[in-house]
Amino acid sequence: MTRVNGAVLWSLARAPGTPKGVVVVTTNLTNDTTLRWQRGDEPDLAGYEVVWRETTAPEWQKVIEVGDVTETTIDLPKDNVFLGVRAVGRDGHRSPVALPKPGS
Numbered sequence: 678m679t680r681v682n683g684a685v686l687w688s689l690a691r692a693p694g695t696p697k698g699v700v701v702v703t704t705n706l707t708n709d710t711t712l713r714w715q716r717g718d719e720p721d722l723a724g725y726e727v728v729w730r731e732t733t734a735p736e737w738q739k740v741i742e743v744g745d746v747t748e749t750t751i752d753l754p755k756d757n758v759f760l761g762v763r764a765v766g767r768d769g770h771r772s773p774v775a776l777p778k779p780g781s
Contacts, residue, residue, distance in 0.1 A: 693719045693764035693771045700780030701755055711757040712777055713748045714762050723767045727751060728774055730759045737774070739760070 678776075681759040695715050702711040712727060728737040743749040753760075761774035 679753045692694075692770035692772045693722045693766045696725065696764055696775040699762050699775040699777040701777040703755070703779045705717060706751050707756045708752070709750050710753050711748065711750040712760065713780070715773070716745075716747050717764055719764075720764070721767045723765050725749075726765055726771070727762050728761045728763060729753065731758060753754065755773045763776055765775060 695776070696714040696717065698713075698715040700713050702713065705711065716722075722745070725743050727741045727743055727749060728739065730736065730738045741749075741751060759776070760775050763774045764772040
């Protein structure tokens with residue numbers, strides 16, 4: 678168990694920081710979902726991924742690589758799933774997922 682915990686801590690230490698200021702835009706009444714966040718300042722930041730899962734699923738089911746951007750719109754209704762954003766480093770390490778707050 679100690680080795681597993683050590684490996685997890687090492688991986689988290691190598692990953693970029695969790696995205697900050699993540700919002701899901703709720704002013705548009707469409708079936709698309711727009712997410713916005715602040716870009717991290719890590720030198721090894723490669724980009725971001727949007728993850729989602731059905732409301733009854735215990736783990737993330739889908740991933741979309743969106744690149745080194747601070748906003749993306751996906752063809753997915755915001756009311757039917759849980760969404761999140763995570764940062765990805767150049768070495769492939771991923772940050773913890775940031776859950777969005779409603780915003781504009």
